[in-house]
Amino acid sequence: xxxxxxxxKTFSKRLMLPVITSIVCVLTTGLMSFAHARDLPPDPYESxxxxxxxxxxxxxxxxxxxxxxxxIAPQSAEDQFHVPLTIxxxxxSDVVEVVAVADLNPIPHILTFRPKKAHAFLGFRLKLQQATxxxxxxxxxxxxxHIGAAYIDAAGGGxxxxxxxxxxVNWMSTLGQTRALAxxxxxxxARMTLRMRHPMDTGLASGIPAFFMNTITVRDQNxxxxxxxxxxxxxxxxxxxxIKPFVSKNGGLLEVAARDNEGHEFGFGLSVPAGIDP
Amino acid sequence: xxxxxxxxxxxAFLQSLAVGCACCAYGPAHARLLDYKxxxxxxxxxxxxxYGASEYFNFDNGGNIVNVAFIEVPDGVVVVDTGPSxxxxxxxxxxxxxxxxxxxxxxxxxxxxxxxxxxGNQVFESNTLASSQGVIDNIKLEGDGFADNLYRLVGxxxxxxxxxxxxxxxxxxxxxxxxxxxxxxxxSGHTSADLVIRDDETGVLFSxxxxxxxxxxxxxxxxxxxxxxxLGVLAKTDRDLILPGHGLIDPKGESLExxxxxxxxxxxTLRDAVSQGLTMNEAMALPIxxxxxxxxxxxxxxxxxxxxxxxxxxxxxxxLIEITR
Numbered sequence: 024x025x026x027x028x029x030x031x032k033t034f035s036k037r038l039m040l041p042v043i044t045s046i047v048c049v050l051t052t053g054l055m056s057f058a059h060a061r062d063l064p065p066d067p068y069e070s071x072x073x074x075x076x077x078x079x080x081x082x083x084x085x086x087x088x089x090x091x092x093x094x095i096a097p098q099s100a101e102d103q104f105h106v107p108l109t110i111x112x113x114x115x116s117d118v119v120e121v122v123a124v125a126d127l128n129p130i131p132h133i134l135t136f137r138p139k140k141a142h143a144f145l146g147f148r149l150k151l152q153q154a155t156x157x158x159x160x161x162x163x164x165x166x167x168x169h170i171g172a173a174y175i176d177a178a179g180g181g182x183x184x185x186x187x188x189x190x191x192v193n194w195m196s197t198l199g200q201t202r203a204l205a206x207x208x209x210x211x212x213a214r215m216t217l218r219m220r221h222p223m224d225t226g227l228a229s230g231i232p233a234f235f236m237n238t239i240t241v242r243d244q245n246x247x248x249x250x251x252x253x254x255x256x257x258x259x260x261x262x263x264x265x266i267k268p269f270v271s272k273n274g275g276l277l278e279v280a281a282r283d284n285e286g287h288e289f290g291f292g293l294s295v296p297a298g299i300d301p
Numbered sequence: 302x303x304x305x306x307x308x309x310x311x312x313a314f315l316q317s318l319a320v321g322c323a324c325c326a327y328g329p330a331h332a333r334l335l336d337y338k339x340x341x342x343x344x345x346x347x348x349x350x351x352y353g354a355s356e357y358f359n360f361d362n363g364g365n366i367v368n369v370a371f372i373e374v375p376d377g378v379v380v381v382d383t384g385p386s387x388x389x390x391x392x393x394x395x396x397x398x399x400x401x402x403x404x405x406x407x408x409x410x411x412x413x414x415x416x417x418x419x420x421g422n423q424v425f426e427s428n429t430l431a432s433s434q435g436v437i438d439n440i441k442l443e444g445d446g447f448a449d450n451l452y453r454l455v456g457x458x459x460x461x462x463x464x465x466x467x468x469x470x471x472x473x474x475x476x477x478x479x480x481x482x483x484x485x486x487x488x489s490g491h492t493s494a495d496l497v498i499r500d501d502e503t504g505v506l507f508s509x510x511x512x513x514x515x516x517x518x519x520x521x522x523x524x525x526x527x528x529x530x531x532l533g534v535l536a537k538t539d540r541d542l543i544l545p546g547h548g549l550i551d552p553k554g555e556s557l558e559x560x561x562x563x564x565x566x567x568x569x570t571l572r573d574a575v576s577q578g579l580t581m582n583e584a585m586a587l588p589i590x591x592x593x594x595x596x597x598x599x600x601x602x603x604x605x606x607x608x609x610x611x612x613x614x615x616x617x618x619x620x621l622i623e624i625t626r
């Protein structure tokens with residue numbers, strides 16, 4: 024009897040699926056036509072996914088392209104598994120969050136960065152599935168999305184191949200292994216670069232479930248949050264990130280806490296040298 | 302199942318489309334008839350080179366960015382590297398036949414596994430193709446990936462091209478081919494296996510891509526320290542002339558010095574950049590010294606080199622931090 028019910032349920036679910044799909048389609052179409060009504064500025068790279076990206080990741084009614092959002096990338100991806108990207112919006116004040124998307128990746132959302140007490144500056148690497156526009160939205164306190172963009176040519180397949188570490192024996196033994204350094208730039212700004220061992224599996228390679236570092240929080244010695252990062256599947260294996268937190272001229276301690284989607288937690292401290300007046 | 306007739310008419314239709322496209326006055330370069338227009342330049346007695354452009358792969362050059370050479374020996378012809386595609390291999394074979402009529406190709410060397418150097422292999426008889434075990438293994442391992450990428454970069458020039466690994470493994474220091482002695486130097490650094498060939502009669506040293514002249518060195522499989530060691534070995538090797546893998550002929554050994562100078566600068570610059578915590582994009586934007594301004598495609602190659610080398614330097618130079626879990 025029990026079994027029957029389950030079979031019955033499954034059966035009716037199957038029947039329901041096309042119905043639900045049609046409803047979702049109608050709704051989506053409705054939403055999309057709504058999106059068109061939003062009067063978005065045209066994308067300089069004419070990405071076919073621009074309106075969709077804006078609707079999903081840059082909601083609200085104030086979206087402008089702003090050349091102060093610098094999205095620095097090579098024209099062509101030499102290695103589709105590790106494409107370097109640097110976002111520099113440090114000329115914009117009152118930044119709440121920075122959202123980066125790769126329009127044509129199967130999972131477009133790369134990361135969200137909240138520079139609470141840090142420059143809106145971030146260096147990292149990402150995987151690309153094909154040549155695509157990259158859009159970076161910088162939301163300011165007044166709820167305006169300031170958009171910067173880049174276009175990167177690429178060979179295919181960066182998101183659907185197994186991480187390189189799966190070719191080694193016992194890759195779990197180095198999980199979370201961390202290299203990091205903190206420096207002062209010539210102008211006195213503090214800068215931290217970290218590199219953590221993690222496969223950052225997208226879940227799109229056959230037989231390998233999604234397994235990736237998904238949050239990194241940087242605090243000062245008083246436990247005040249300087250920067251928060253939410254990472255998603257497109258971030259490259261062994262995430263390598265550079266940020267510029269605000270640190271007293273006398274130096275200070277950074278406390279970094281990272282966590283992956285299976286709940287592994289990794290933490291470390293790093294001292295920032297005293298700055299010299301530029 | 303399609304009948305032969307349907308297939309034929311379908312093909313005719315597709316051909317008419319293709320012709321239509323090719324006739325467009327503003328059609329892209331790759332829609333024109335593809336012809337490498339190879340020319341033989343005599344660089345030493347009975348020794349010719351076919352120069353490639355000092356560029357990166359593109360739709361216009363069809364991957365012809367490489368120096369290939371052939372030598373007339375008493376009983377036949379010896380070839381060093383075969384170019385980027387089957388089409389190139391065919392053109393090379395025709396050029397050899399035109400330059401040295403009626404002599405058989407006895408030996409074809411591959412200096413290393415990069416596709417611009419060995420993707421013409423298909424047109425030569427397999428028992429004539431030879432290289433070191435390392436080069437052969439690398440072609441087998443990476444050939445297909447290179448082919449995918451080269452189709453993407455140069456398009457239809459690649460039609461019909463497939464990687465072929467040499468059947469003959471070289472391991473001796475010298476070999477006599479058709480009455481002429483050649484020396485083999487088993488080196489590495491540009492890739493994990495680089496074969497250098499010397500014609501012991503003319504003293505021409507075929508350096509492969511261990512040496513570049515007025516063309517920026519490429520580093521996708523480079524080990525800079527090994528490479529610089531190999532350049533030291535070549536500097537002490539007797540020779541009368543060097544034919545670099547890319548760039549002009551070099552009677553004075555300038556290519557060895559220039560390549561070493563550039564590699565040393567790239568290595569030092571990237572080490573500094575990693576130590577300062579620069580992002581890869583910031584490292585890519587660093588200024589290139591004026592003395593390298595004359596190296597073809599130096600800006601492109603430097604940016605590529607940052608991609609090739611940066612992560613390995615980070616793993617070597619960034620301090621390991623103790624973590625709590």
